Amino acid sequence: MGTQSGTTDDADSFRQEVERLRAAGAAGHSGRLREVFDYLAQRGPDAGSATQAEIAQHVFRQAEPDAEDATVRVYIHRLRKKLEDHYRANPAPPGAPMLEIPSGVYALQIAGTQQAQNGPEQVSAYLAAVSEGPTIRAIPRSWLVLAALALIAAFVSGLMLSRASPPAPNALWQPLIESDRPVLLVLGDYYLFGEIDPVRPEEGRLIRDFRVNSAEDLLRMQEADPARFGMAEDVGLNYLPFQTAFALEQVAPLLAASQKDVRVIAASELTSSMLSSHDVVYLGLLSGMGLLEEITFAGSTLRLGESYDEIVDRETGQVWASDEARRLASPAFYRDYAYVARLRAPGGALVMVVASERITGLRGVGAIVAAQDIGRDLSGPAAAPAFEALFQVTGQQGADLSDRLILARARQ
Known part of the structure; x- marks a missing residue:
């Protein structure tokens, strides 16, 4: 008390x-x-x-x-x-x-x-208290956001400093390194809302709906479809796929070679104004791109299909669809697809996209973009100011076993 x-x-x-x-x-x-x-x-x-x-x-x-x-x-x-x-x-x-x-x-x-004042001293006090024992503590939501980003930034910094001589970035990254802008490392995140039954609140559940990516979106959906969203409530939760860490482990040392200021943010925090002052590296699933989705595919020869599990060639109509969802639980081999692009966004930002349809591709795509010999496969397209490439990643129960280049093209 x-x-x-x-x-x-x-x-x-x-x-x-x-x-x-x-x-x-x-x-x-x-x-x-x-x-x-x-x-x-x-x-x-x-x-x-x-x-x-x-x-x-x-x-x-x-x-x-x-x-x-x-x-x-x-x-x-x-x-x-x-x-x-x-x-x-x-x-x-x-x-x-x-x-x-x-x-x-x-x-x-x-x-x-x-x-409560949500300053650095209070965050430090909270983290110190947590380290003393397993007590479950409730802290203000703003502390959680600050602490989470601090931990991710510390993780990235640790990866950068863990190698005395960071690997030389391949040709894919050279334009980013030569740019004079600071870098935003953008991680694809997801908004969750609660569905709370006032009669049986203990049976409430958390929901991810691709149409609802913020509290403002939820309010709009409640107004447009009250029957479906009548019991929906904003509970202040976003999440990051764990497999993002595998891509982050490969990309962070590459950014160390640039000697630039690198700021880590969630995709839900990215605004159009940031593209006027920063370059951007996106890591995550195609479904978590937020603002970057429209910017990336507006000038692309590819488009997303009926779901985020499909990439479609605009010219030929060919579809590359992940079958991870149907085969993840079994020992069967399956295919997932990773998408890599470099483009210039409105506002002048140089944008690097390192993404995938499903989590197996996300596990494997970091090693793909960090490989020293990637320039051999992309020597033509990567020399263009903007390009995109698609890789097939063979998986088994979430593990990425092998990959191969499917296509590589210059783009607008």
């Missing part, structure tokens, strides 16, 4: 508003949502953020909370939304405070008095 350090007036106002919200049924008159509200309310207005474990133990009676259990996060999200909806429909009386659960914080506070 947090220490009470606010004024008596603040504490009194907080208690009065809590009672008003209870009487109005803002969090319901009974049930688990009301129990979460009551638990946070009894901690007082100046309490720090409760941990996920504390809420799980005191409210949900979980003696040993599961780190993968999203129940607490779901209920906190629902309670935050309930309070926002209540004040929108029933503004607080004159002079009365409004109560809120600030984003990323598990505490009930008077609006405008959030205690």
